[in-house]
Amino acid sequence: MLQVVIIGSGNVAQHLIKAFSNNAEVQLKQVFARQPKCLLHLLPADKITGSYNEIVNADIYIIAVSDDAISEVSAQLPFNNRLVVHTSGSAALEAISNQNRRGVFYPLQTFSKNKAVDFTTIPICIESEFDEDFSTLKNLGYTLTKNVYEINSAQRQALHIAAVFVNNFTNHLYSIGSNICKENAISFDILRPLISETADKINTLNPLEAQTGPAVRNDNNTIQRHLDKLNDENQKDIYTLLTKSIQKAHEQKL
Amino acid sequence: MLQVVIIGSGNVAQHLIKAFSNNAEVQLKQVFARQPKCLLHLLPADKITGSYNEIVNADIYIIAVSDDAISEVSAQLPFNNRLVVHTSGSAALEAISNQNRRGVFYPLQTFSKNKAVDFTTIPICIESEFDEDFSTLKNLGYTLTKNVYEINSAQRQALHIAAVFVNNFTNHLYSIGSNICKENAISFDILRPLISETADKINTLNPLEAQTGPAVRNDNNTIQRHLDKLNDENQKDIYTLLTKSIQKAHEQKL
Numbered sequence: 001m002l003q004v005v006i007i008g009s010g011n012v013a014q015h016l017i018k019a020f021s022n023n024a025e026v027q028l029k030q031v032f033a034r035q036p037k038c039l040l041h042l043l044p045a046d047k048i049t050g051s052y053n054e055i056v057n058a059d060i061y062i063i064a065v066s067d068d069a070i071s072e073v074s075a076q077l078p079f080n081n082r083l084v085v086h087t088s089g090s091a092a093l094e095a096i097s098n099q100n101r102r103g104v105f106y107p108l109q110t111f112s113k114n115k116a117v118d119f120t121t122i123p124i125c126i127e128s129e130f131d132e133d134f135s136t137l138k139n140l141g142y143t144l145t146k147n148v149y150e151i152n153s154a155q156r157q158a159l160h161i162a163a164v165f166v167n168n169f170t171n172h173l174y175s176i177g178s179n180i181c182k183e184n185a186i187s188f189d190i191l192r193p194l195i196s197e198t199a200d201k202i203n204t205l206n207p208l209e210a211q212t213g214p215a216v217r218n219d220n221n222t223i224q225r226h227l228d229k230l231n232d233e234n235q236k237d238i239y240t241l242l243t244k245s246i247q248k249a250h251e252q253k254l
Numbered sequence: 255m256l257q258v259v260i261i262g263s264g265n266v267a268q269h270l271i272k273a274f275s276n277n278a279e280v281q282l283k284q285v286f287a288r289q290p291k292c293l294l295h296l297l298p299a300d301k302i303t304g305s306y307n308e309i310v311n312a313d314i315y316i317i318a319v320s321d322d323a324i325s326e327v328s329a330q331l332p333f334n335n336r337l338v339v340h341t342s343g344s345a346a347l348e349a350i351s352n353q354n355r356r357g358v359f360y361p362l363q364t365f366s367k368n369k370a371v372d373f374t375t376i377p378i379c380i381e382s383e384f385d386e387d388f389s390t391l392k393n394l395g396y397t398l399t400k401n402v403y404e405i406n407s408a409q410r411q412a413l414h415i416a417a418v419f420v421n422n423f424t425n426h427l428y429s430i431g432s433n434i435c436k437e438n439a440i441s442f443d444i445l446r447p448l449i450s451e452t453a454d455k456i457n458t459l460n461p462l463e464a465q466t467g468p469a470v471r472n473d474n475n476t477i478q479r480h481l482d483k484l485n486d487e488n489q490k491d492i493y494t495l496l497t498k499s500i501q502k503a504h505e506q507k508l
Contacts, residue, residue: 213422
């Protein structure tokens with residue numbers, strides 16, 4: 001059974017704590033948190049420590065803290081030559097102090113405090129400094145999901161950028177849609193089926209083929225009417241830039 | 255039983271033909287198409303006409319043609335004072351020639367030729383020039399879906415703009431994500447669960463609350479790293495504009 005220690009108490013740490021607590025193949029031995037009280041709703045007090053010196057032995061140490069804190073936290077671990085991984089999409093493997101064997105265990109999903117996630121559908125991207133640790137990380141990944149991918153640091157950074165586009169920026173477009181509805185006394189519920197279908201469609205069509213709307217039709221009358229109606233300059237700028245970008249992408253296709 | 259004639263042979267027309275052909279409460283009497291052959295895979299030849307003079311009597315005439323053609327097509331109908339509606343999200347009710355009683359029957363969904371849609375989940379936005387026609391349109395809508403909304407022309411135009419943001423622009427962000435994956439030899443499959451979850455999340459959280467990522471965290475190191483890594487100027491511009499827009503939206507929230 002793989003023995004795991006988690007270091008951190010934020011969103012990703014808490015989702016991993018929940019996932020490993022219910023996992024028959026993993027023993028979650030301990031969690032380190034600067035404020036141990038934050039985790040008492042998830043774990044018994046004797047499994048939480050706030051002191052680096054009390055960290056116990058384990059096969060894998062998972063640092064789930066903000067990117068900027070990875071170096072500092074990893075440098076404070078009072079041991080050497082153990083397998084220490086971070087969970088970041090954008091930090092390099094080298095962000096971890098080289099006193100230990102380094103790796104990455106990056107679950108590619110959007111984690112919110114108030115929404116449970118189903119780990120079995122989440123892709124986990126792994127990378128290891130030493131070949132001998134790769135299978136350990138792979139095994140740990142497979143205890144959570146079928147989707148384990150070997151992704152190097154350069155690929156992982158590209159993937160994180162792609163994730164910003166398809167997740168963060170997409171969610172912001174939902175937010176703009178919601179604001180436009182609110183300003184016009186329209187229920188946002190009307191847009192929900194469209195949002196689901198848009199996400200669903202690219203499972204059968206590639207996104208370039210799936211593109212519809214006035215931009216790809218070069219329907220300049222509609223585009224101009226939309227720009228005339230929008231009175232928020234920021235929304236206008238986004239509308240203009242994305243319309244041009246769609247048109248450019250489809251010119252290149254021809 | 256409501257008797258319907260559809261005018262048009264494009265995407266929306268074909269999806270409506272399929273939906274009404276399987277509908278026990280509606281009699282699809284005829285379809286007008288400039289090129290009747292285009293519809294022979296959907297209808298028997300005697301139900302298709304290419305001549306305005308052969309159009310039969312019906313309760314509702316649905317013009318499902320491109321926005322620019324609505325005026326011309328509606329002006330050529332060889333009858334008066336019947337209920338004629340268009341299916342456009344952005345054309346005004348007045349785009350229809352005033353020789354007939356005008357209305358709008360706008361199914362808010364993204365229709366692709368190669369993907370079936372489930373009409374029972376699609377919102378239909380209706381509007382009528384005369385009160386007496388409103389219930390006819392409402393009844394027609396309810397034969398397809400539970401989600402029938404009364405939406406006036408100004409609201410419909412706003413809704414169409416909101417739909418461009420949450421559908422057309424979102425799909426384009428998927429396309430950019432897919433390109434970034436391709437350039438880095440990463441399977442786009444890794445992003446699919448994230449895309450689904452992003453769309454699903456806003457059914458339980460509002461989009462402003464659901465926002466995650468470097469922009470909303472004001473994580474300028476990550477933002478700068480991403481911009482340094484992107485080498486497509488257009489992708490850089492989109493990244494910069496949407497990052498600023500997310501930050502503005504969250505400043506306003508505070």
